[in-house]
Amino acid sequence: MCGIIGYTGSLGASDIILDGLTRMEYRGYDSAGMAYTTPSGKIALRKTVGKVKDLRAICDDDESTCGIGHTRWATHGGVTNANAHPHKVGNVALIHNGIIENYHEIVKEYNLSSDLVSETDSEVVAALINKLYDGDPTKTIKKVLSIIQGSFALGILFGDRPGSIYCVRNVSPMLGTHCKDGSFIASDLTAFIQFTKRYFIIPEYTIVTVRKDGILMEDLDGNNVEPEYLEVNWDVSAAEKDGYDHFMLKEIHEQPQSIIRTITPRIKDGLPDFSDEGIDDDFFKNVSDITIIACGTAMHAGIIGRTLIQKYLKIPVTVTIASEFRYEQPILNENSLVITVSQSGETIDTLAALRLAKEYTNKTLSLVNVKGSSIARESNYVLYTHAGPEIAVASTKAYTVQASMFYLLTAKLGLVQNKMSVDDAKAFIKNLEAVPSMMENMLSLDTHIKELTKRMQQSNNAFFIGRGLDYSLSMEGALKLKEISYIHAEAYAAGELKHGTIALITEGIPVIAIASQQHVYSKVISNIREVKARGAYVILISKDENITDNSICDAHLRLPDVDDDFTMFESIVILQMIAYYTAVGKGFNPDQPRNLAKSVTVE
Ligand code: F6R
Numbered sequence: 001m002c003g004i005i006g007y008t009g010s011l012g013a014s015d016i017i018l019d020g021l022t023r024m025e026y027r028g029y030d031s032a033g034m035a036y037t038t039p040s041g042k043i044a045l046r047k048t049v050g051k052v053k054d055l056r057a058i059c060d061d062d063e064s065t066c067g068i069g070h071t072r073w074a075t076h077g078g079v080t081n082a083n084a085h086p087h088k089v090g091n092v093a094l095i096h097n098g099i100i101e102n103y104h105e106i107v108k109e110y111n112l113s114s115d116l117v118s119e120t121d122s123e124v125v126a127a128l129i130n131k132l133y134d135g136d137p138t139k140t141i142k143k144v145l146s147i148i149q150g151s152f153a154l155g156i157l158f159g160d161r162p163g164s165i166y167c168v169r170n171v172s173p174m175l176g177t178h179c180k181d182g183s184f185i186a187s188d189l190t191a192f193i194q195f196t197k198r199y200f201i202i203p204e205y206t207i208v209t210v211r212k213d214g215i216l217m218e219d220l221d222g223n224n225v226e227p228e229y230l231e232v233n234w235d236v237s238a239a240e241k242d243g244y245d246h247f248m249l250k251e252i253h254e255q256p257q258s259i260i261r262t263i264t265p266r267i268k269d270g271l272p273d274f275s276d277e278g279i280d281d282d283f284f285k286n287v288s289d290i291t292i293i294a295c296g297t298a299m300h301a302g303i304i305g306r307t308l309i310q311k312y313l314k315i316p317v318t319v320t321i322a323s324e325f326r327y328e329q330p331i332l333n334e335n336s337l338v339i340t341v342s343q344s345g346e347t348i349d350t351l352a353a354l355r356l357a358k359e360y361t362n363k364t365l366s367l368v369n370v371k372g373s374s375i376a377r378e379s380n381y382v383l384y385t386h387a388g389p390e391i392a393v394a395s396t397k398a399y400t401v402q403a404s405m406f407y408l409l410t411a412k413l414g415l416v417q418n419k420m421s422v423d424d425a426k427a428f429i430k431n432l433e434a435v436p437s438m439m440e441n442m443l444s445l446d447t448h449i450k451e452l453t454k455r456m457q458q459s460n461n462a463f464f465i466g467r468g469l470d471y472s473l474s475m476e477g478a479l480k481l482k483e484i485s486y487i488h489a490e491a492y493a494a495g496e497l498k499h500g501t502i503a504l505i506t507e508g509i510p511v512i513a514i515a516s517q518q519h520v521y522s523k524v525i526s527n528i529r530e531v532k533a534r535g536a537y538v539i540l541i542s543k544d545e546n547i548t549d550n551s552i553c554d555a556h557l558r559l560p561d562v563d564d565d566f567t568m569f570e571s572i573v574i575l576q577m578i579a580y581y582t583a584v585g586k587g588f589n590p591d592q593p594r595n596l597a598k599s600v601t602v603e
Pocket of ligand 1: 295394
């Protein structure tokens with residue numbers, strides 16, 4: 001969603017802001033803008049529909065060392081120059097990420113309509129600040145906070161305060177840092193990672209004054225608030241393409257290392273161990289049922305978790321879409337374990353669902369990739385995945401590290417609840433440790449997969465079928481294909497096809513069939529024959545070395561001979577590459593699919 005950056009320091013602000021906005025392009029946006037203060041007490045404004053490079057083309061004349069920049073993902077009002085941020089009203093310029101719910105009422109009550117030139121909720125806040133400004137930015141912002149409702153991260157310039165940026169947030173993420181080159185605010189770390197690895201999360205409802213020589217924060221009662229600095233263990237190179245054509249391809253290739261980083265510190269004497277995270281075995285002892293809450297790909301990782309945990313633990317596991325859960329009456333008790341899964345840790349629906357779950361149980365655990373993010377901070381316990389920054393909009397490495405975490409959790413729960421012997425748990429973990437090298441082998445199939453996708457590119461529809469764990473996985477395969485190649489794709493339990501959907505199978509329709517589960521192998525093969533007989537173009541993914549019969553499939557991608565519970569890691573590499581090469585073959589940029597944003601911070 002919208003990207004925010006602010007810089008004040010000793011260097012030229014324009015280049016720093018434009019570079020920061022470029023690094024945040026992955027978040028998804030449709031227009032970009034920048035405002036900066038001049039020493040004479042004026043605010044200069046540049047903004048345009050289009051890409052950051054279009055903004056760069058109109059930013060040629062500033063020597064300012066203080067400014068704010070924004071990439072907008074349209075919510076209120078279309079994609080126009082007027083709706084792009086920053087919004088300048090009087091001598092106030094503002095950037096905003098989030099949604100102001102009561103902006104209509106504010107316009108009426110404060111008689112602001114003649115100040116507005118855009119259709120956005122954000123401009124209303126700029127107009128309100130301008131109207132209430134009494135020469136004291138902090139006091140004015142406090143007044144405004146008592147009026148606006150919704151989620152927001154605001155960066156504000158006052159013309160009469162050159163060199164200072166003011167900000168405040170509620171729910172929507174915003175970070176800050178001070179380093180030798182000056183001070184920054186941003187909606188994510190990639191914006192300023194080339195300057196420092198240290199950052200802090202701006203606390204909600206805290207008024208922040210950002211100056212060249214430091215950052216001051218005060219709460220609504222006027223008390224000073226000290227920043228709590230964190231440090232990331234990746235650097236600017238992790239947020240660059242490193243010779244790959246796209247971030248998505250780079251991130252597909254990074255999966256083996258991401259899994260190693262995620263699981264290795266949590267395996268002691270061959271068994272899962274979460275003591276470094278302060279989660280002792282008692283936490284898992286009385287767990288009677290599990291609810292996994294997430295969105296999109298993270299929810300699909302949860303479905304893998306459900307399949308495994310139910311198999312080994314034999315306790316009920318529900319996977320719920322966060323935006324549904326938060327408006328339902330949860331069926332939870334104090335022994336229910338709620339696991340929220342999120343790469344960004346900022347997805348607003350998942351955060352709201354977590355807040356609701358906490359009203360019912362203290363056993364909340366989150367699997368999160370971004371250190372210090374809202375979901376991580378608000379859960380009772382957190383297990384960080386160590387995928388490193390995920391820049392491509394389509395999630396790949398975050399999914400596999402989330403899945404790997406569910407394998408660790410399955411073994412831990414199995415041991416603690418006496419459903420798995422120590423020997424069985426050790427064997428299970430050993431299989432997990434073998435995953436990264438098996439995934440490496442799959443990456444070498446890329447030329448073959450690229451060739452196969454030539455057929456996929458010609459179709460408007462595709463189906464993914466499988467049973468058991470393969471069905472759980474095929475949901476993610478279908479999502480990847482549709483979000484980046486714009487081919488309509490659906491995942492079906494292979495046995496369910498003939499109850500309706502097989503009517504859609506016509507000559508040449510691609511069907512990606514995953515058949516890696518021995519106990520249902522012959523059943524899936526029968527289902528494949530059913531679609532093949534109706535003309536489908538079948539790509540089969542299986543461990544079977546004897547597939548020669550082209551009455552079963554048109555192409556066969558062979559999996560290594562690993563335990564059935566672990567084939568998902570090898571299969572997903574294939575499905576991710578099918579989606580990637582199909583999208584690229586159709587001429588689309590898989591890193592920035594249309595209409596999508598990386599971190600979904602609006603409801
Ligand atoms: C799809 C994708 C999304 C995210 C979803 C949740 O490729 O990336 O479906 O998985 O928006 O995001 P997080 O994990 O940040 O909560």
